[in-house]
Amino acid sequence: MSAVAQDRSILPSGGSVASRVSDFLWKHPHVLLAILLGPPLLWLGIIYLGSLFALLLQSFFSIDDYSGLINYQFTLATYGQLLNEANLDIIIRTVSMAAIVTLFSIIIAFPIAYYAARYARGKWKAFFYLGVMLPLWSSYLVKIYAWKLILAKEGILTWLVTKLNLLWLLDAWLSLPVIGGNSLSVSYTGTFIVFVYVWLPFMILPIQAALERVPSTLIEASSDLGGTPRQTFRHVLLPLALPGIVAGSIFTFSLTLGDYIIPQIVGSSRLFIGQAVYAQQGTAGNIPLAAAFTVVPIVIMGFYLWAARRMGAFDAL
């Protein structure tokens, strides 16, 4: 029977249903694409973007101060409330924290990512991935509470600093306005440290991926043309790593903007945007204001991406 089939240059069309289906899909690739993309697009369109749109809609309503009921009248009054001194304070605090966390994440992540992309091979590469990913596998809450203990006044960090006879330095730092406090675990410094720790992998991995794509001959070419290592970094490596840095900073920036657990456990009692949203939609029952608060990070990220694009961050993509 196979001899008959082999004699023919075109095999007979198969009788089975599966074979006919695959023939049909081969002839109509658009149908295949529609089948593959349909469900995820529906999910994205209805559940994901739909809920975002509902949220946006909520922010244009207001709450009746006496009854506590939502007044379904289009108004910008809720956005006006964001400009109250207390609310503006929350926004500035959160955005500043997100910016500083992002900046330091870049500074810490870049050398690690550079090493992993350029030098680490085989075993060391596996070690790198394990080292970066391992913290992501454990519970976020456990890590934050662990940091609370580390940073506490009776914690291991204070103990270590005391042993190194550097307690005066820690005390001097904690006595600084705004960033200081009774101990690291109740200061903005502590919040900052934990934010950087928790989000660092999200900065390292995109930068590493970007650097991995830079052919080593480009570095050599820069050096060959007379570029000192510093110039090579400034004019070749950094511009080519910029898409990775921007991608990483989108993570660290937006995650910091939206987080409400870290500042609640480690840091001062003053609120961040995430906590404000949590409070407004929960205990206060002010869904419109919660929604308006949520729109703030979205708008900030929009501006951030626009600025990054203007800077040419995506030119090399």
Next chain:
Amino acid sequence: MKPAVLFQNVSRHFGAVRAVDAVDLAVAEGEFFAMLGPSGSGKTTCLRLMAGFEQPTNGHIEIFGETAEGVPPYKRSVNTVFQDYALFPHLNILDNVAYGLMVKGVGREERRKAAEDALAMVKLPGYGARRPGQLSGGQRQRVALARALVNKPKVLLLDEPLGALDLKLREQMQEELKSLQKTLGITFVFVTHDQGEALSMADRIAVFNDGKIQQLGTPEEVYNQPKTRFVADFVGSSNVLPPEFVAGLGASSQFASLRPEAIMLGGSSDGRLTLKGTVLSRSFLGSANRVTVNVNGTKLHVMSPATTAIPPEGDAVTLSFHREDLHLMEAAS
């Protein structure tokens, strides 16, 4: 006169691999010097040693009389045209070409002008605003050349620069490179695995194998008088005849090389040596036919003009060649 590049007993080992093994060479100023060899023969590592991307494990390197060991690439007055061109994807063509001048602190207007001149020299005037991704392979090749030459290097290093181009473009670029080198008078060191390219372009050729130089000489010397079996085989795919075969021809019992084009199909009466064999296979190459003939168990390749009739496969054939075309070689390798 000091040589442009001098290697004294230079080795570069990577662990147990001797990529470059005790190499001596001197490239004269203004010379077109080719380093020819198969991949992994050490020719590219030699080029990287000249550029400064690699440091020698042993030995001494001089560039125009100055010691080069320990000198980083950015302090050497040599420039490289990379095999993959290595154009900066985030810069336009003009900024790519002006890069070397930019890092040296040359003013904006001056370097723009120099870069435009360099682009005109490689026949790409007005391409400055484009991105590397918008150019064809041949155009990128020219940009890479302009980017290196704009720095007025003392030695230009070319790492298989024509390898990625199609045949027509490659031949054209060979001619252009050669004439460019003549006009500029810059020393060119050229790495290639294409023996035709090396023969047609170079003033002198170093043939590499296993990290060592097998033979160093003019194209004619390397082609006509191969020192070793490797050179005979690699440069122009010469017939390498075993000692017993050579002894049968009345010469001393040594390996010998015989060029395929030195052999004629058919006998002759003018004192040429003759061999009898059978045709194994033949292929038409356009200008010539390449015929493989079995002579007492030894396969001989014959390059026969396309105008000569070729007997069919399996037929007996007589071959003849001049005694002086038989070139005896050193016993080693």
